[in-house]
Amino acid sequence: xxxxxxxxxxxxxxxxxxxxxxxxxxxxxxxxxxxxxxxxxxxxxxxxxxxxxxxxxxxxxxxxxxxxxxxxxxxxxxxxxxxxxxxxxxxxxxxxxxxxxxxxxxxxxxxxxxxxxxxxxxxxxxxxxxxxxxxxxxxxxxxxxxxxxxxxxxxxxxxxxxxxxxxxxxxxxxxxxxxxxxxxxxxxxxxxxxxxxxxxxxxxxxxxxxxxxxxxxxxxxxxxxxxxxxxxxxxxxxxxxxxxxxxxxxxxxxxxxxxxxxxxxxxxxxxxxxxxxxxxxxxxxxxxxxxxxxxxxxxxxxxxxxxxxxxxxxxxxxxxxxxxxxxxxxxxxxxxxxxxxxxxxxxxxxxxxxxxxxxxxxxxxxxxxxxxxxxxxxxxxxxxxxxxxxxxxxxxxxxxxxxxxxxxxxxxxxxxxxxxxxxxxxxxxxxxxxxxxxxxxxxxxxxxxxxxxxxxxxxxxxxxxxxxxxxxxxxxxxxxxxxxxxxxxxxxxxxxxxxxxxxxxxxxxxxxx
Amino acid sequence: xxxxxxxxxxxxxxxxxxxxxxxxxxxxxxxxxxxxxxxxxxxxxxxxxxxxxxxxxxxxxxxxxxxxxxxxxxxxxxxxxxxxxxxxxxxxxxxxxxxxxxxxxxxxxxxxxxxxxxxxxxxxxxxxxxxxxxxxxxxxxxxxxxxxxxxxxxxxxxxxxxxxxxxxxxxxxxxxxxxxxxxxxxxxxxxxxxxxxxxxxxxxxxxxxxxxxxxxxxxxxxxxxxxxxxxxxxxxxxxxxxxxxxxxxxxxxxxxxxxxxxxxxxxxxxxxxxxxxxxxxxxxxxxxxxxxxxxxxxxxxxxxxxxxxxxxxxxxxxxxxxxxxxxxxxxxxxxxxxxxxxxxxxxxxxxxxxxxxxxx
Numbered sequence: 001x002x003x004x005x006x007x008x009x010x011x012x013x014x015x016x017x018x019x020x021x022x023x024x025x026x027x028x029x030x031x032x033x034x035x036x037x038x039x040x041x042x043x044x045x046x047x048x049x050x051x052x053x054x055x056x057x058x059x060x061x062x063x064x065x066x067x068x069x070x071x072x073x074x075x076x077x078x079x080x081x082x083x084x085x086x087x088x089x090x091x092x093x094x095x096x097x098x099x100x101x102x103x104x105x106x107x108x109x110x111x112x113x114x115x116x117x118x119x120x121x122x123x124x125x126x127x128x129x130x131x132x133x134x135x136x137x138x139x140x141x142x143x144x145x146x147x148x149x150x151x152x153x154x155x156x157x158x159x160x161x162x163x164x165x166x167x168x169x170x171x172x173x174x175x176x177x178x179x180x181x182x183x184x185x186x187x188x189x190x191x192x193x194x195x196x197x198x199x200x201x202x203x204x205x206x207x208x209x210x211x212x213x214x215x216x217x218x219x220x221x222x223x224x225x226x227x228x229x230x231x232x233x234x235x236x237x238x239x240x241x242x243x244x245x246x247x248x249x250x251x252x253x254x255x256x257x258x259x260x261x262x263x264x265x266x267x268x269x270x271x272x273x274x275x276x277x278x279x280x281x282x283x284x285x286x287x288x289x290x291x292x293x294x295x296x297x298x299x300x301x302x303x304x305x306x307x308x309x310x311x312x313x314x315x316x317x318x319x320x321x322x323x324x325x326x327x328x329x330x331x332x333x334x335x336x337x338x339x340x341x342x343x344x345x346x347x348x349x350x351x352x353x354x355x356x357x358x359x360x361x362x363x364x365x366x367x368x369x370x371x372x373x374x375x376x377x378x379x380x381x382x383x384x385x386x387x388x389x390x391x392x393x394x395x396x397x398x399x400x401x402x403x404x405x406x407x408x409x410x411x412x413x414x415x416x417x418x419x420x421x422x423x424x425x426x427x428x429x430x431x432x433x434x435x436x437x438x439x440x441x442x443x444x445x446x447x448x449x450x451x452x453x454x455x456x457x458x459x460x461x462x463x464x465x466x467x468x469x470x471x472x473x474x475x476x477x478x479x480x481x482x483x484x485x486x487x488x489x490x491x492x493x494x495x496x497x498x499x500x501x502x503x504x505x506x507x508x509x510x511x512x513x
Numbered sequence: 514x515x516x517x518x519x520x521x522x523x524x525x526x527x528x529x530x531x532x533x534x535x536x537x538x539x540x541x542x543x544x545x546x547x548x549x550x551x552x553x554x555x556x557x558x559x560x561x562x563x564x565x566x567x568x569x570x571x572x573x574x575x576x577x578x579x580x581x582x583x584x585x586x587x588x589x590x591x592x593x594x595x596x597x598x599x600x601x602x603x604x605x606x607x608x609x610x611x612x613x614x615x616x617x618x619x620x621x622x623x624x625x626x627x628x629x630x631x632x633x634x635x636x637x638x639x640x641x642x643x644x645x646x647x648x649x650x651x652x653x654x655x656x657x658x659x660x661x662x663x664x665x666x667x668x669x670x671x672x673x674x675x676x677x678x679x680x681x682x683x684x685x686x687x688x689x690x691x692x693x694x695x696x697x698x699x700x701x702x703x704x705x706x707x708x709x710x711x712x713x714x715x716x717x718x719x720x721x722x723x724x725x726x727x728x729x730x731x732x733x734x735x736x737x738x739x740x741x742x743x744x745x746x747x748x749x750x751x752x753x754x755x756x757x758x759x760x761x762x763x764x765x766x767x768x769x770x771x772x773x774x775x776x777x778x779x780x781x782x783x784x785x786x787x788x789x790x791x792x793x794x795x796x797x798x799x800x801x802x803x804x805x806x807x808x809x810x811x812x813x814x815x816x817x818x819x820x821x822x823x824x825x826x827x828x829x830x831x832x833x834x835x836x837x838x839x840x841x842x843x844x845x846x847x848x849x850x851x852x853x854x855x856x857x858x859x860x861x862x863x864x865x866x867x868x869x870x871x872x873x
Contacts, residue, residue: 052850302732323735333733342727349723353734356719369714 014040015051016212022157022190024059027183029191029199029220032209032232033403033431038192039081041209042159046078047071077150078159083142087135092117094134095149113152120151124182139288140171147178157188164198168287169459169492176202194232194431196225208232233433243443246467248277251314252451253299253329253420258308260294260475268294269475272308276451278419281442283466283483284455287495291475292455296334296424299453301325312420326354330413334425334455336402340409343398347390350397351379351412358416378415386411387437403434410438414445421445421452427461439465459488471495520841521794524834525801531833532826536818546816550823553811554804558693560811565698568803569763570595572701573756574781575788575795576708577628581749583712583790584721585728586742590635590650591753591778593657594628598754600661601627602761603769604669606682616685620762621700621755628754629747631657636746640739646746665769678770688762697763704755708748709792721745725790753778783827787834802827 015037022028030038043049045056047065056063058074065071068078085094096113117130126144134142143163150158160179164172179202183189193199199206200223208215208231215231253276260269269291276282286292297303299310301322309318312328333339341350352362352375362378364371379393388407390400397405410426423442427435442465446452456462462469463483471479471494479494529547536543554564574591581588605623609616635649666677673680688696712718720741723731732738760773784802788794809823 300733321735321737322732323737326735331733338727339729339733342723342730344726345723349719352719353723353730353736356716357735364714368716369710370716370719372714 014212015044017054018209018212018214020207020214021217022188023205024156024188025183025186026204027179027189027191027202029193029203029206030209031193031196031199031206031228032215033194033433036209036232036431037212038194038209039161040212042078042161042190042192045071046076046159072150072153072155075154075156076159077153077155077157078161079143079146079150079163081162083146085134085142085145088133090131090133091128091137091145091148092130094145095130095152097149099153117148117152120148124151124178124185126178138171140167140174143167143175144178147182156186157190158182159190159192161192162194163191164193164195168457168495169488170496172198196228196232196432200225200228210234229432233431243465244447246280246446248280248467249449250278251275252278252312253453254311255295255299256309256311258295258298258305258310260291260298260303260306262294267475269298272472272475272477274470274477274480276420276453278449278451279446280467281446281452281454281465283462283469284453284472285459285462285469285491285495286457286472288457290472290495292424292472294475295472296331296422296455299422300329300331323354323357326416326418327358328418329420329422330416330418331422332410332413332424332426334428336405336409341397341405344396346394347383347388347397347400347408348375348379348393350408351375351382353412354416355412382408382411382415386414386441403430406430406434406438410441414441419450421450423452423454423456425456425458426454427456427458435461459491462491463488519845520838521797521834523841524837525830527837528826528829528833531829532822535825536822541816541818546812546818546822549812549815550805550808552808553814554808560807562693562695564800564803564807566695566764567807568800569695569697569701569759570756570777571780571784571799571803572705572796573752573759574778575784575799576705576781576792577749577752577756578782578785579788579790579792579795580708580712580721580745580752582725582785584725584741584745586745586749587645587647588632588635588650588746588749589647589782590632590653590750591756591781592774593650593654594631594750594753595757595760595774595778596657596661597631598624598628598757599761599769599773600664600757601754602686602758603679603682606686606761606767607669607680610683611685613685613687613689616683617688617762620686620758624755624758624762625751626754628757629751631754632746632750633743636743639746640743661769662771665771669769671768676771679768681767682761684767686762687767688759690763690765695763697759700755700759704752705792705796708752711748712792717741717744753781756781780827783831787831789838801830805830 018037018041020030020041030041032038040049044051045065047067047070050064050066058076063074065074065076071077086097089097092114095117100113114130120126121128121130126148128137128141128144128148134145137145147158163175167175176198179189179191191199191202200220203220205217205219206223206228207217208228210232255275256273258269258272259267262268272291272295274282284292284295294303298305301317301320301324305318309316311317312325315328317325317328337343352370355362355378356370359378362370362374364374376393382388383390383393386407388400388404388411390404397408400408406426413421421442426442427438430438439461442452442454454462454465466483469481469483469486469491470477471481471491473495479491481491533543533547536546553560555561574595577588577591577594602620602624605620606616609619611619631653632650635646635653638644638649639646662677665679669679671678671680688700690696712721720731720736720738723734723736724738724741724745728738731741756777757774761767761769780802781799784798785795788798805823805826809820812818812822813820
C-alpha cells in the first residue's frame with residue numbers, strides 16, 4: 001500500500017500518506033491507539049471504503065477492491081471486531097452463506113460442501129462441531145467460525161481486527177497458537193491490536209501507527225515494550241498504574257442477597273452479597289454473561305429488584321429509581337454508543353445528561369429551564385479537565401474518536417462527584433493512552449475517598465486497579481481474592497467454574513424469590 | 514443552522530424549477546403562473562393575511578407532529594385530536610356565554626385540554642396495555658371523525674340549517690379580526706414560542722430530545738422515560754387540539770361544519786417530516802406551505818392552472834428536501850474533503866515532496 005490517504009468528509013484525516021508493505025507468509029502486526037487509522041487502513045485494503053488517494057498493489061499488481069467480495073476473491077479476508085454471523089444458523093450454514101452451491105432452479109444443495117468444511121476444520125485443528133448453532137457457541141468459538149468462513153473461501157491473507165478484545169486469557173492463548181499454525185501453513189496474517197504484549201508475542205514485523213500516520217515498521221527482535229509504547233502514544237507510558245495500598249474506610253455500597261430470575265425463568269443472579277468501602281476499588285472478574293449485566297442493572301436501578309437489597313451510602317435504595325440513585329452514585333456504562341451517549345446529539349447535550357436534573361450549576365434562573373450558556377461552560381470545563389480532543393462543542397459526539405467519546409462519558413459521570421462509582425468495562429475498546437488516563441482517574445477518585453466497583457473482562461485491568469477481586473460465575477460470587485496473592489490462571493479457573501467444584505465457596509444460605 | 518438551511522433552500526428552489534417545467538409541459542404560462550401564485554399569497558395585504566390564516570393550523574399541527582416524532586412518540590392522531598379540540602370549543606362556546614376577556618382564554622384551554630385528552634387515551638393504552646400509539650392514535654382518528662359527525666347531525670345539529678353543522682358559538686369566544694388580520698395567528702405564534710422554549714431549553718425538553726435520539730441513553734442517564742413519553746403525547750395532542758379550536762374561534766364561521774379538519778393534520782405531519790422535527794423549521798415550512806396553498810387559488814383564477822397544482826409543488830418540495838437533506842450534506846462534506854486534500858497537497862509541494870499521488 002503506497003501513500004494511502006483517507007479523508008472522512010468533511011475534514012477528518014483518518015490516514016495521511018501511509019505506506020505499508022506486508023511480505024507474503026509473515027505475521028504483520030499493526031498497532032496504534034484508537035483513531036490512529038489501523039482499522040481504516042484495513043478497510044481501504046479490504047475494499048470497504050475507497051481511499052481518497054494512493055495506490056494498492058497485491059502480488060505485484062496494482063489493484064483496488066471496490067467491495068470486500070472482490071478482496072476475498074483475490075485472496076484477502078478480514079475477521080471484524082464484531083462478528084458477522086447469523087445466530088440461529090449452524091456453523092456450516094454460516095460458513096457457506098453467500099458461497100452456497102446451488103442446483104437447478106436456484107435450490108440449495110444443502111450438504112454439498114460439508115466434506116470440504118469438515119476437512120478444513122480437521123486440517124487446521126479448529127475443533128468445532130460444524131452442525132452446532134452459532135448461538136450456542138462461546139465468543140472464542142464464534143471467532144473460529146469467522147476464520148473458517150475465510151478459509152473456505154481460500155484466502156491467503158487474513159486480516160484480524162482486534163481479535164482478542166472479547167476473549168478470555170485462555171481463549172486468547174488458543175487463538176495465538178491457531179494463528180501461528182495458520183501462518184506455518186503458508187497464510188499471511190495481518191494482526192490489528194493495541195495490546196503491546198500480544199503483538200510482541202505473535203508478530204514477525206510490527207508497524208506502529210499514530211494519528212493517521214505510519215510511525216515506523218520494525219522487525220520483532222529484541223524490541224522493548226516501553227519503546228514501542230512510546231512510538232505508539234508519542235510519549236512515555238506508565239504500564240502499571242501507580243497506586244498506594246488502599247486504606248478502606250466505612251462501607252459505601254452494599255449488595256445483600258441479590259437474586260434475579262429472567263423472563264425465561266433462568267436464574268441470572270443468586271444470592272450475591274458483597275460490600276465496597278470508601279477508598280477501595282473492588283473488581284469483579286468473570287466471563288461475560290455470568291450475571292454481571294444483571295448485577296449492574298440492579299445496582300443502577302434499571303431493573304426492578306426481585307430479591308435482596310441494595311444500599312448506597314447507608315441508604316436503602318432498593319425501591320428508588322435511577323435518578324434518585326444517581327445522587328449517590330455515578331455509573332460509567334459499558335457501551336458508550338448504546339447507553340452512554342446519543343451519537344447524533346451534540347457534545348454539550350451528551351455532557352449534561354443526568355446533570356440536567358441534579359446539577360444546579362447548569363440551571364437557568366428559572367428552575368425548569370437549562371441555561372444554554374452554562375451548559376456550554378459546563379461542557380467546555382469537562383473537555384478541559386478530562387483532556388477531550390473535540391473540534392466543536394456543537395458537533396455531534398459521533399465526530400469524536402472512541403477514546404474521546406469515552407472521556408466525555410467518564411468525565412460526565414465523575415463530575416457528579418459521588419462517593420460510589422460503578423464502572424462497567426470503562427476502558428473497553430480504548431487505546432493505551434486513554435486507558436491509562438481513565439485508570440489513573442479512577443485511582444485518583446479512590447484516593448479522594450470514593451468507593452469503586454469495577455466490572456471488567458480485562459484481567460490486566462482488574463489486576464492493576466483492584467484492591468480486592470470478586471469472581472463471578474453462573475450468577476454467583478465464587479471467590480474473593482487479593483490481586484497480590486493470586487494469579488491470572490487461578491482467577492481464570494474460577495471464572496470457568498473449574499475451581500468451584502474443588503473448593504466450594506458459599507456466602508450464605510439460599511434465598512428464594 | 515446554516516448547514517440545515519442549505520438543503521432546505523436547495524430543495525425549495527429545485528422544486529420550484531421542477532414545477533416550472535411541469536407547468537410549461539402542460540401548456541400553461543409558467544412564469545405568469547408563479548407570479549400569480551406569489552402575488553395572491555404575499556404581495557397584497559389581503560393575500561398576506563389569508564396566508565397567515567392558513568398557516569395558523571399548519572403551524573400547530575406541524576408542532577404537534579414534531580414534538581411527537583422528535584421524542585420517539587409516533588402520534589399520528591392529529592386529525593382526531595384536531596376534531597375533538599374543535600368540537601370541544603364549539604360545545605363550550607354554545608353552552609357558556611361570558612365576556613371575551615374570559616371566554617377566549619378559557620376556550621383556548623378547552624381546546625388544549627380536549628386534544629390532550631384524546632392523545633392521552635393513546636398514551637394511557639400504551640402505558641397500561643403496551644399498545645403501540647402508532648395504531649391507537651390512527652384508530653382514535655376514526656372514532657373522533659364519526660363521533661363528531663354524529664354530534665353535528667344529531668344532538669348538536671343546527672335545525673335552522675339544511676346541512677350537518679352546529680349553531681354558532683356565542684360571540685365572546687370569537688377571536689377578533691383586525692382589518693383582515695385574524696388574531697388566531699397570534700395564538701399560534703404564542704404556542705410556537707412556548708413550544709420552542711420547552712423543546713430547546715427546558716429540562717423535560719432535553720429529555721424528550723434525548724429520548725427521541727436514543728431512549729436507552731436517556732434511561733441509563735436517569736430520565737424517567739415513561740413520564741416523558743406521557744407528557745410528550747399530551748403536549749402533541751394539545752397542540753393539535755388547539756389547531757382545531759382556533760378553526761372555530763378564528764375566521765368567520767364560528768361553528769363546527771362537516772369536513773372542518775380538511776387536510777390540516779396530515780399537512781402538519783408532512784411539515785414535521787420535512788423539517789426533520791426541528792421546531793423553527795417546522796414554523797417556517799408551515800408558512801411556506803400556506804403560501805403555496807393560498808397562492809394556488811389565485812393562480813387558478815388568473816392562469817386557470819388548477820389549484821391542485823399546489824399539491825404537486827408540495828409533494829416535490831417534500832421529496833426534494835427530504836432527499837437532498839442527506840445528499841446535500843454528503844456533497845458538502847465531500848467538497849470540504851476535496852479542499853482539504855488540495856490544501857494538503859499544496860503544503861507538500863511547498864515542502865518539495867513530489868512523490869504524492871496525483872488524483873484524489
